[in-house]
Amino acid sequence: MAQKPHERKRKQILSKEELQQLDKDDLVERIIKLEGHNKQLKDILSKSNTESVELEKKARRSFDFSKCHYRRVLLRIMYFGWDYQGLVTQDFTTQTIEHHLFHALIKACLIENRETSNYHRCGRTDKGVSSFGQVISISLRSKHPLGLQHEQNSIDSEMQYCKILNRLLPDNIRAVAWMPIPEDRTEYSARFDCKKRTYKYFFPRSSLDISAMRCACALLVGSKDFRHLCKMDVGNGVVEFVREILRAEILPVEEEGEELGSKDFRHLCKMDVGNGVVEFVREILRAEILPVEEEGDELGSKDFRHLCKMDVGNGVVEFVREILRAEILPVEEEGDELGSKDFRHLCKMHVGNGVVEFVREILRAEILPVEEEGEEPTTMYYLLIEGNAFLWHQIRCIMGVLLLVGQGKEQPDVINQLLDVDKYPRKPQYNMALDVPLNLYHCTYELEQEKQWVYGKDELQHLIKHLQNEWTIQNIKTTMIKDSLQVLEAEYRKMCQNDANEKCDERIVAYADCLLQGVKPRVYTPLMKRQTCSSLEERIEHYKKKRKEVDISETG
Known part of the structure; x- marks a missing residue:
């Protein structure tokens, strides 16, 4: 019998282009x-x-919640959302922030269930998005009866909410601090009482035109109709798209001196609200850590009259001397220098495999800094954007357009065109920016002017150490990748210089290319000349018909 030809396994995941075929x-x-x-x-x-x-x-x-006292609190939650399907609980996955948060709250018996906890969240972050400043309002079990909960002694001796939760939460979800809500404001909501939300979107400079991106950012500020700079969620009843952007800037990620400029320093001072101080924005003009220099601290010609025994009696009246070299060096033992040494105590001896000779020669051993260069393509920036409230995917859509401006494919004025919904009633089709760099950085409340966030000193210390360790591992990985890149880029430059017959860019700069999702066309089509989506009015009409059909099918 003839053998059937081998049948190739069908590809399970098709691209958008393949599906269209x-x-x-x-x-x-x-x-x-x-x-x-x-x-x-x-x-x-x-x-x-x-x-x-x-x-x-x-x-x-065995736990009787009917005998418990409860207090209303704001709880600040930090999470890295890279490995999660978003903040909000979903039917088809347990990999959400809320799933883990409520699992910890219930397991710790801080609440009986979600339904009775009077829970509100400040911002709904999507798949991949992180937050340093997410805030929830919730009723938690308390040690103290309602009438005594707002005494300072009761706050100081309250259950250590953050410590309890952090013992049960995954490492990349942390409870950071809590704040008591006054007894006369039991309906205070993390969502509806938030006055300002601040997001950051991080990105490398790459070959982007930062000046053009900043010009485009300036056009976002104010109350505007952002229907073309978001994903319209008409199906869930969202038909109003005017939002106010309070601030939109492209800023460098500062390593040192990040506190320079006008900033809100309420968390870096002792707030004196009792004396009427409710404004905490101050401008720092200069902030540096400098050594206390002693006279003669540096090499060179100096007057050493205070660093010698003056011998004026013998006619010595001139004390300027030049120091050519001054170093503190170790007293080296024999064999302390590089060379052939016996390293049996600085290795794992593998005698079982016949290794009995441990003399090796070290030719070079130095600790060197990883040199950063000024405005390199790897210099990090971020979009800082503040507003009262945001639409679905608004910031990622804005960042997607800003990246096109930074690449020189669009002019900054394209923002004005996208905001002119009368002249352009339909949104052009374009791709959003990647989710991973987005961070809900801070949520602002008026309550912060009268109450303070409660931190546990030991828990805060533990969290700082944990994040420092995370930073170390991630930064080592980044440095290793960068080190490899430098070697490969050097080889590429040599090839370009040696190949005189072929046109070749001596430097490849594509760091920001991955931030724009979707297939990249060979020929770029300007935004305002692309195919468009349905207008808001058409979408509203579509969902009206859809609901009418559902109603007819249910009654029929």
Whole structure:
């Protein structure tokens, strides 16, 4: 019998272009299969969630919440969202911030369940997005009865909410601080009472035109209709797209001296609200750590009359001398220098494999700084944007357009065109910026003028150490990649210099290319000449018809 030819395994994940080539029947078949897979996954997750809920219920049966005191608090949560599917709990995954947060809250018996906790979140962050300043409002179990909760002694001796939660949360989700909500404001909400939200979007300079991006940013400030700079969520009833941007700037990520300039220093002072001080923005003109220089601290010609025994009796009246070299050096033992040494105590001896000779010659051993160069393509910047509230994917859409401006593909004035919804009623099709660099940095509340965030000193110390360790590992990885890049770029430059017959850019600069999602076309089409999406009015009409069809099917 003739053997059948080997059948290639069908590719499971198709690109957008490949999907567009399929006919209707193939697409329907794929959708049916995907819906079947989704149902299977939903059933598995539902079963898993049910089992975990039952286990939690069994663990809490002995705890009588009816005998507990509760207090309303604001709780500041920090998380790195790179490995999560967003903040909000979802039906088909447990990899959300809220899932882990409520798991910890319930397991610690700080709340009985989500439904009775009066929970509100400040900002809804999407898949991949991080936050240093996320704030939630919630009712937590307290040691103290309601009438005594706002006495300073009760606050100082309250349950260590952050410490309790951090023992149960994953390492990349941390409770940072909490703030008591006054008894007469029980409905105070992290979402509705937030006065300002601040986001940062980090990116490398690469070959971007920072000046052009800054010009474009200036056009965002004020109350504008941002329907073309967000993802319109008409299906969920969002039909109003005017939002006020209070501040939009492109700033460098400062290593030292980051406190220079006008900043809000409420967290770096003792707030004197009792004496009417409610404004904490101050301008720092200069901030440096300098050594206390002694006379003659540097090499060169100096007057050493105070660093000698003056011998005026013998006619010595001139004390300027030139020091050519001054160093503190170790007293070297024999064999202290580089060369052939016996390293048996500075290795793991592998005698079992016959290694009995441990003399090796070290030709060079130095500790050197990793040199940073000024305005290199790897210099980091960030978009700082502040507003009262933001639309779905608004900042990532704004950043997507700013990157096109920085690449020179669009002029800064394209922002004005996208904001002119009368002249351009339909949004042009374009790609958002990547999710990973976005960070909900800070949420501002009027309550902060009368109350202070409560930090646990030991817990804060633990968190700082943890983040320093994380920084070390991530920065080592970054430095290793950069070191490899420098070697490869040097080889590439040599090839370009030696190849006189072929035109070749001696330097490749593509650091920011990955920040714009989607397929990159060979020929660029300007934004305002692209295909457009449906207008707001068309979307509203579409959803009206859709709801009408649903109502008819349900009544029929």
